[in-house]
Amino acid sequence: MDFLLNHEERQLQQLARTFAGREIIPQASELDRTKTFPQAIYDQALSLGLLNLTVPEEYGGAGLGCLALTLVTEELCRGCVGVGAALSINSLAADAVIHHGSEEQKQWVLPRLVAGELASYAATEPGAGSDVAGLQTRAVRDGDDYVLSGSKTWISNANLASFFVVFARTGDGGSTGLSVFIVERSTPGLSVGEPLDKLGQRCAPTCEIFFDSCRIPASQRIGEEGQGFRIAMDAFDHSRPMVAAFGVGVHARCLEESLAYAQTRQTMGQPIIRHQLIAAKLAEMSTSLEAARLLAYRAAWLIDHGQRNTLAASQAKLFAAESVMAAATEAVQIFGGMGYSTEYPVEKLFRDAKVLQIYEGTSEIQKLVIARELQR
Numbered sequence: 001m002d003f004l005l006n007h008e009e010r011q012l013q014q015l016a017r018t019f020a021g022r023e024i025i026p027q028a029s030e031l032d033r034t035k036t037f038p039q040a041i042y043d044q045a046l047s048l049g050l051l052n053l054t055v056p057e058e059y060g061g062a063g064l065g066c067l068a069l070t071l072v073t074e075e076l077c078r079g080c081v082g083v084g085a086a087l088s089i090n091s092l093a094a095d096a097v098i099h100h101g102s103e104e105q106k107q108w109v110l111p112r113l114v115a116g117e118l119a120s121y122a123a124t125e126p127g128a129g130s131d132v133a134g135l136q137t138r139a140v141r142d143g144d145d146y147v148l149s150g151s152k153t154w155i156s157n158a159n160l161a162s163f164f165v166v167f168a169r170t171g172d173g174g175s176t177g178l179s180v181f182i183v184e185r186s187t188p189g190l191s192v193g194e195p196l197d198k199l200g201q202r203c204a205p206t207c208e209i210f211f212d213s214c215r216i217p218a219s220q221r222i223g224e225e226g227q228g229f230r231i232a233m234d235a236f237d238h239s240r241p242m243v244a245a246f247g248v249g250v251h252a253r254c255l256e257e258s259l260a261y262a263q264t265r266q267t268m269g270q271p272i273i274r275h276q277l278i279a280a281k282l283a284e285m286s287t288s289l290e291a292a293r294l295l296a297y298r299a300a301w302l303i304d305h306g307q308r309n310t311l312a313a314s315q316a317k318l319f320a321a322e323s324v325m326a327a328a329t330e331a332v333q334i335f336g337g338m339g340y341s342t343e344y345p346v347e348k349l350f351r352d353a354k355v356l357q358i359y360e361g362t363s364e365i366q367k368l369v370i371a372r373e374l375q376r
């Protein structure tokens with residue numbers, strides 16, 4: 001395997017790194033404190049070509065692959081994973097349309113994303129998160145329409161989205177009864193709640209969505225009836241390398257901040273990096289970072305080369321989530337009492353890291369997926 005990035009990938013990575021250092025890091029603390037969506041940063045990233053990377057060129061996108069998205073996402077999330085998540089989440093909705101939508105649907109929604117509109121991927125419900133097959137929102141066929149009723153929760157960017165990719169039940173219980181729909185924000189009966197308060201990633205809004213007998217044309221169904229579960233699993237194969245990159249970005253920042261602090265903070269007459277236990281923490285943090293990064297890149301590389309990446313994507317997401325939480329914990333420990341203070345960024349990194357063990361499939365779900373794949 002060739003571990004070297006090509007010239008275009010290196011340029012894109014450097015562009016994202018420079019952008020994060022110049023625009024995201026200086027604003028991250030204030031955006032977190034005020035729980036403000038980074039609209040100005042979003043607009044700048046859009047103009048620089050850092051967004052909509054996987055949208056094909058014929059619809060106005062960059063036409064790049066999952067690895068390019070993973071490289072850019074890592075750098076944005078090194079600046080702030082809340083910002084990075086808010087900027088990257090369009091790709092979830094886009095990928096469902098790119099890989100499973102009709103030509104008419106692609107022409108309808110993909111250019112809107114390239115133009116700067118936001119979309120949300122609406123699967124999670126109050127009683128079903130990792131259990132996609134347990135979704136209860138229903139879409140009942142009525143002539144040439146479907147009538148959509150139910151609710152979603154923890155939906156990223158829902159308060160700002162122009163349209164939603166919504167998973168709903170069209171058949172009996174289980175994985176074979178789900179379908180997927182494109183639902184416009186303006187649809188009568190659709191309402192979005194206020195952003196939910198949360199521990200970390202606070203500048204990336206997540207909301208409830210309510211569907212009260214929303215009537216939508218059958219032409220807005222993505223794929224055939226009953227294909228929703230397969231579409232959701234395919235979406236995870238595309239999105240989990242990106243979410244693993246969320247963790248890699250935070251992990252890199254934890255190491256960067258810890259190393260800088262350990263070289264300047266002195267105890268017992270010397271920088272604390274010269275104390276063996278602190279040095280060991282940094283060594284372990286560095287090693288797990290490289291492992292997480294390689295797993296994420298491999299999962300993205302596989303799907304770009306037409307290979308099934310379900311096992312690799314779950315391994316990448318699991319390891320990145322677990323290792324970044326460990327790294328964030330150690331970063332606070334290295335900073336000692338100051339790590340518990342908002343004066344330094346590591347307390348925010350700690351708060352931001354936790355949800356990576358939960359969304360896009362919990363760490364426990366990743367282990368089940370990995371075990372299932374090992375038995376194939």
